[in-house]
Amino acid sequence: MSETETAALRTEPAPPEQDVPVETNLDEDDRLKPEFVSAVLAAVEAGDADAARALVEPLHPADVADLLELTPEDRRAGVAAALGDIVGAEVLSELNDYVRDTVVEALEPEQLAELAAELDTDDAVAIIEDLDEEDQQAVLDAMEPEDRAAIESALAYPEETAGRLMQRDLVAVPEHWTVGQTIDYLRETVDLTADFWEIFVVDATHKPIGTCQLSWVLRCPRDIAISDVMKREQTLIPVDMDQEEVALRFQKYALISAAVVDPSGRLVGMITVDDVVHIIQEEAGEDILRLSGAGDGDINEPVVDSYKARVRWLLSNLLTALLASTVIAHFEGTISRMVALATLMPIVAGVGGNAGSQTMAVTVRALATNQITASNTWRTILREIRVALLNGATVAAVIGVGVALVFGNPLLGGVIAAAMMTNIVTAGFAGVAVPLIFDRVNVDPAVASSIFVTMITDSMGFLAFLGLATLAGI
Numbered sequence: 001m002s003e004t005e006t007a008a009l010r011t012e013p014a015p016p017e018q019d020v021p022v023e024t025n026l027d028e029d030d031r032l033k034p035e036f037v038s039a040v041l042a043a044v045e046a047g048d049a050d051a052a053r054a055l056v057e058p059l060h061p062a063d064v065a066d067l068l069e070l071t072p073e074d075r076r077a078g079v080a081a082a083l084g085d086i087v088g089a090e091v092l093s094e095l096n097d098y099v100r101d102t103v104v105e106a107l108e109p110e111q112l113a114e115l116a117a118e119l120d121t122d123d124a125v126a127i128i129e130d131l132d133e134e135d136q137q138a139v140l141d142a143m144e145p146e147d148r149a150a151i152e153s154a155l156a157y158p159e160e161t162a163g164r165l166m167q168r169d170l171v172a173v174p175e176h177w178t179v180g181q182t183i184d185y186l187r188e189t190v191d192l193t194a195d196f197w198e199i200f201v202v203d204a205t206h207k208p209i210g211t212c213q214l215s216w217v218l219r220c221p222r223d224i225a226i227s228d229v230m231k232r233e234q235t236l237i238p239v240d241m242d243q244e245e246v247a248l249r250f251q252k253y254a255l256i257s258a259a260v261v262d263p264s265g266r267l268v269g270m271i272t273v274d275d276v277v278h279i280i281q282e283e284a285g286e287d288i289l290r291l292s293g294a295g296d297g298d299i300n301e302p303v304v305d306s307y308k309a310r311v312r313w314l315l316s317n318l319l320t321a322l323l324a325s326t327v328i329a330h331f332e333g334t335i336s337r338m339v340a341l342a343t344l345m346p347i348v349a350g351v352g353g354n355a356g357s358q359t360m361a362v363t364v365r366a367l368a369t370n371q372i373t374a375s376n377t378w379r380t381i382l383r384e385i386r387v388a389l390l391n392g393a394t395v396a397a398v399i400g401v402g403v404a405l406v407f408g409n410p411l412l413g414g415v416i417a418a419a420m421m422t423n424i425v426t427a428g429f430a431g432v433a434v435p436l437i438f439d440r441v442n443v444d445p446a447v448a449s450s451i452f453v454t455m456i457t458d459s460m461g462f463l464a465f466l467g468l469a470t471l472a473g474i
Helices: 003-011 034-045 049-056 061-070 073-086 089-094 097-105 109-118 121-128 133-141 145-155 179-188 214-219 243-253 273-292 303-329 332-337 340-368 377-407 410-440 445-471
Strands: 172-174 198-202 208-213 236-238 257-261 267-272
Touching: 034 049, 034 061, 034 073, 049 073, 061 073, 061 089, 061 097, 073 097, 089 097, 089 109, 089 121, 109 121, 109 133, 109 145, 121 133, 121 145, 133 145, 172 179, 179 214, 198 214, 198 267, 208 214, 208 257, 243 257, 243 273, 267 273, 303 332, 303 445, 332 340, 332 445, 340 377, 340 410, 340 445, 377 410, 410 445
Parallel strands: 172 198, 236 257
Antiparallel strands: 198 208, 257 267
16 A cells, blocks of 8 residues: 555544434333333234334343333233244343233243243243143143253252252363363353353262362463362352352352252252342342231232232231230320320330331341351340440430420429330340241241231330329329
8 A cells, every 4th residue: 555545544534423323212210211111002002013013122121021010910911922022031031020920821831931941940940930830831841851851850949949049051070171171162062051150170970179260261271280270169059058048158258159069969050149139139128028017019919919918917916006005094094194195105105116126127137147146146135235225215315304394294204214215125125036036936037026026115115104104193
């Protein structure tokens, strides 16, 4: 090329930037715009499946899942049918459990089997395990023998265990291989799992003896033995371990992936951190909802199911409220002599209830994350009592002085201060003791603790305030 041509190339203006299509169906919070959802529903309603597919096709699978969740329940099956293969395996794995059930019901067993085959074992199991036994068998019959064997093996394990959570597609190499042999295997194997960060090294009996990160393999000479590169320290997950304990191990040891072993110690699968993040979110949400007695607390849950889950706790609360009212009934004479007592006594019970809820929430969380053990149980109880004493003294001083000034009655101020102190300390003890007791008898402390703690704080609040008022002759 001549010097003149070179100069011309240097001075030639750069081509104008191409206009990049801007996604306009999402709002600033990355949520689907109402008008977009309406347009898709209108296209399906008009029988124009092509128009609906043209609108939805550019969306990410997670956004397609959001679209189905935003669709009214009685129209989801129709929308899913209109979208056809756009509602693929990735979309199903992103769907809310209740919404997924509706979509799955609209699919033929052959379609569902084909979609499940595209997913990792753990995601496929999550879809198939919720089917009725008859539908489940129909889907399994439609699957390839290899895929069916993997699903049936996973379904044989109890729910919410590592066996259900793990995926069977992993990379394992024998300890006598070199780095070069390992790299060649990774390059030449066609059906290798798509996503992995670690290679598991196994002995002749297929028991994991170490792990090797991909970065180590790529940086080492080919003739180095893989056993010289691997890390022998590893966290092994028993196949029957509860998924919550699995999540705690990933958090504690900052794991990216971990080997799952059967009772004989043989490698049967692996769990990756993306699955654990989902479990952590699910378990935390369950505990919060159980504390409030709201059942699954899912806005897509059928109304009847939500009713059944919540009404039993409301009826239980009704019984505990009757117990508190019985305490009040014993002090009708005291209340009739000073109407101000009726005005003030809910304050004592309410503040005590909040104090108990605070302590209970901290305790339930500590139990869920294994922070409380047999070695520190009493230390935890004493700590919460000390916190309650400080809180009680502060709140009692404020309410005592305030009541004495407002009602011009120092004695009444002293009574409510003493009652507040008593109830907050009681609430602190109950908030930690009740969950611990439930945990010791193998009952989920998140399920029933709130009812009993509320009962204790309400009853003690009324008893302490009205009892002290009676003793003081008010």
